[in-house]
Amino acid sequence: xxxxxxxxxxxxxxxxxxxxxxxxxxxxxxxxxxxxxxxxxxxxxxxxxxxxxxxxxxxxxxxxxxxxxxxxxxxxxxxxxxxxxxxxxxxxxxxxxxxxxxxxxxxxxxxxxxxxxxxxxxxxxxxxxxxxxxxxxxxxxxxxxxxxxxxxxxxxxxxxxxxxxxxxxxxxxxxxxxxxxxxxxxxxxxxxxxxxxxxxxxxxxxxxxxxxxxxxxxxxxxxxxxxxxxxxxxxxxxxxxxxxxxxxxxxxxxxxxxxxxxxxxxxxxxxxxxxxxxxxxxxxxxxxxxxxxxxxxxxxxxxxxxxxxxxxxxxxxxxxxxxxxxxxxxxxxxxxxxxxxxxxxxxxxxxxxxxxxxxxxxxxxxxxxxxxxxxxxxxxxxxxxxx
Numbered sequence: 001x002x003x004x005x006x007x008x009x010x011x012x013x014x015x016x017x018x019x020x021x022x023x024x025x026x027x028x029x030x031x032x033x034x035x036x037x038x039x040x041x042x043x044x045x046x047x048x049x050x051x052x053x054x055x056x057x058x059x060x061x062x063x064x065x066x067x068x069x070x071x072x073x074x075x076x077x078x079x080x081x082x083x084x085x086x087x088x089x090x091x092x093x094x095x096x097x098x099x100x101x102x103x104x105x106x107x108x109x110x111x112x113x114x115x116x117x118x119x120x121x122x123x124x125x126x127x128x129x130x131x132x133x134x135x136x137x138x139x140x141x142x143x144x145x146x147x148x149x150x151x152x153x154x155x156x157x158x159x160x161x162x163x164x165x166x167x168x169x170x171x172x173x174x175x176x177x178x179x180x181x182x183x184x185x186x187x188x189x190x191x192x193x194x195x196x197x198x199x200x201x202x203x204x205x206x207x208x209x210x211x212x213x214x215x216x217x218x219x220x221x222x223x224x225x226x227x228x229x230x231x232x233x234x235x236x237x238x239x240x241x242x243x244x245x246x247x248x249x250x251x252x253x254x255x256x257x258x259x260x261x262x263x264x265x266x267x268x269x270x271x272x273x274x275x276x277x278x279x280x281x282x283x284x285x286x287x288x289x290x291x292x293x294x295x296x297x298x299x300x301x302x303x304x305x306x307x308x309x310x311x312x313x314x315x316x317x318x319x320x321x322x323x324x325x326x327x328x329x330x331x332x333x334x335x336x337x338x339x340x341x342x343x344x345x346x347x348x349x350x351x352x353x354x355x356x357x358x359x360x361x362x363x364x365x366x367x368x369x370x371x372x373x374x375x376x377x378x379x380x381x382x383x384x385x386x387x
Contacts (some may be wrong), residue, residue, distance in 0.1 A: 001083045001322040002059070002102070004155025004181055005232060005286060007196065008032045009062055009072040011078060012322035016330050020141045026074045027319035030066040033165055037196075043087040043101075044233045051089070052101065059085055060103025064110035071111065072135040080355070081329025082117040083321070089232035091129045097121070098130040104356050112359035116329035119352045128346030131230035135160040135173035135343050137324035141313065147278040149304065152312055152321070153179040153287025156231055157267050161275040169276070170342040174227035176270040177220075177317050178236040180286050182259045183293075185241040190252040201292025204260040207253030217244070218269070227274050228345030232266065262297040263287070269299065282309035284317045328352055333368055334375075 002009040009032070013025035032040065039055055045054075061182055064211040067080055084102035089241035091098055102385045122131035138150040138160040147167065150160040159174040180197065183204070187195045190203075222231055241259075250256050271277065281304050287293050288308050298306045331338065332353030339349040 002032075002040075002063075003321065004086065004179075005184060006037055006085065007286075009059075009066055010322045011066045011316045012319040012326065013074045014323050014326040014330075015161075016327075018156060019312045021315055024315050024319065024323060026314075027316055027322065028051045028066055028070045028073065029318055030062060030069075030309055032062070036062070040085055040087070041238070043085075043195050046236060046380075047087075055087075055315050056072060056101040057106060058102050059101060060106030063102050063196060064107045067111055078112065078367060079114045079116060079329060079333065079358075080111065081119075081325045081327075081332075082107060082115055082119060083119065083325045086091070086120075086232065088234070089130065089230065090231060090234060091124050091131075096124050096130075096346070104354075108233065108356050108358040114333075114358040114361050114364050115356045116332045116353045116387065118329055118354040119325065119332075122352050123311070123344050123346050126346040126350045127346060128340055128344030129175075129228050130344060131354065132158040132160070132173050132175060133328060133340075134158070134321055134387055135171055135353065136323040137327045138162060138216065139171050139172075140327065141315075145282075147276065149275070149278045149281035150309070151267065151281055151283045151285075153263070153283060153285035153290075153293070154321070155179055155181040155184075155233070156214045156236070157263060157285075157287070158230075159267065161278065170276055170339075171225070174274065175230040175345040177222055177231060177266040178259075179261055180263070180290075181233060181236055182241050182262065183256060184243065186256055186259055188238070189241060189245050190255070197286075198290070198292075201256075201260060201290040203253050203254040204385070205292045207251060207255070207257030209257045209261040210224075210250060210254060212259050213248075214261050214265065217258075218265065223266055223269065228343065230344070231351060236359040256278055258294055260290075260293050261300075261343065264293060264300050266349055268300040271304075280305045280307065282307050282312055284309040284315075284320045286317065288317050326372065333364075334372065 010029045012027040015023040084100035086100050088099040098120045104115045108115045124130040143162045146164045148162045157176040163169045184197050187198050337349035337351050338345045
C-alpha cells in the first residue's frame with residue numbers, strides 16, 4: 001500500500017485463520033527516495049503514456065523488493081494484495097474513473113506468488129466512488145457493542161461509522177476532505193522543498209489559527225457535498241495550497257496552524273453532519289502521530305473520546321490500510337461480494353480486485369477449495385450466517 005502522501009510503501013502480513021486484529025503478523029515500510037517521490041507527485045499533472053508506463057514499472061520494482069523483504073522476515077504467504085499508487089481519482093467524471101499503478105506483474109515474477117490488484121475500478125464501474133474501501137475491514141476488526149468511529153488521517157481523511165453489534169443500521173463511511181496533504185504541501189512550500197512534513201506538528205504548534213481565513217476555506221464545496229463522496233490531490237493538493245499561500249499575510253507557522261485546524265474542523269463537521277455519532281473514535285494514519293493535530297481534533301470534538309488507534313489495537317497506523325487490502329484480496333480470492341452502497345455508493349455488491357496467477361496458483365487453488373468446503377459445511381450446520 002502506498003497512499004496519497006506518496007512518502008513510501010507499507011507491507012503488512014495478515015493471518016486469515018485468526019479473527020480480527022489478532023491476525024496482524026507484522027509490517028515493513030520502504031520510504032520513497034526523493035526522486036521517486038517527486039516523480040509520483042508529478043503524476044498528478046499531465047504525463048505522457050511513456051512516463052506513466054515507466055513509473056508503473058519503477059513502482060512495481062519497489063513493491064516487489066519490499067514484498068520479498070517482508071516474506072523473508074515474517075515467513076511464507078499464500079498471496080500478495082497490491083493497492084498500488086493512485087495517480088488519478090475522478091469518480092464523478094464523464095465517465096468516472098480511478099487509476100492505480102505499480103506493476104503487479106513485476107511482483108508476481110519477483111516472488112512467484114499470485115497477486116490480487118486493481119481493487120477500485122470495479123466499484124467505480126458499479127456506480128461507486130471507488131473509495132473508501134477500507135471500512136469493511138474496520139468493521140471486521142473494530143465493531144463493538146456500541147457504535148464507534150474510525151478515522152484514517154492519511155493524505156486524505158476518511159471516517160467510518162460502525163454500528164453496534166446488535167444495531168440494524170448499515171456501515172457508513174466517506175472521505176471528509178484533506179488529512180495531511182495540505183499541511184505537507186505547505187511545509188514543502190515554506191521550506192523551499194527541503195522538508196516534506198511538519199514533524200510532530202511543531203510549526204503548527206508555534207502558530208495561531210486565523211479564524212476568518214479558516215471559515216473561508218471551510219466554504220469549499222466538497223465539505224458541503226453529502227456522502228457517498230471521495231476526494232484526492234486533484235481537489236486538495238499543492239496547487240490549492242500554492243494559491244492560498246500566495247495571498248497569505250501572516251507567518252508560515254500561522255499558515256500551518258490554520259491548515260491543521262482545517263483538517264480537524266472539517267472532520268468534526270463531517271462527523272456531526274453525516275454520521276449518527278459515537279462516544280469513541282479510533283484514529284489511524286500519519287495524522288495520528290501528529291500530537292498538535294490530535295490535540296486540535298479533540299478540542300473540536302469534545303463530546304467524543306479520541307484514541308490513538310495503534311495504541312488501542314496493537315496495529316501500527318502505517319499497517320492498517322495494507323492489512324485492509326490483504327483482507328480485500330482474500331475476499332476476492334473467495335469470490336465474496338461486498339455491499340458498499342452506504343460507503344462508496346456502489347449500486348450492488350461486487351467482488352473487488354483482479355487476480356494475476358503466480359507460480360503458486362495451482363497450490364493456491366487447492367488451498368482455496370479446501371477452505372470453501374469447510375465454509376460450506378459450517379454454513380450447512382448453522383455455524384456461519386448465510387449472507
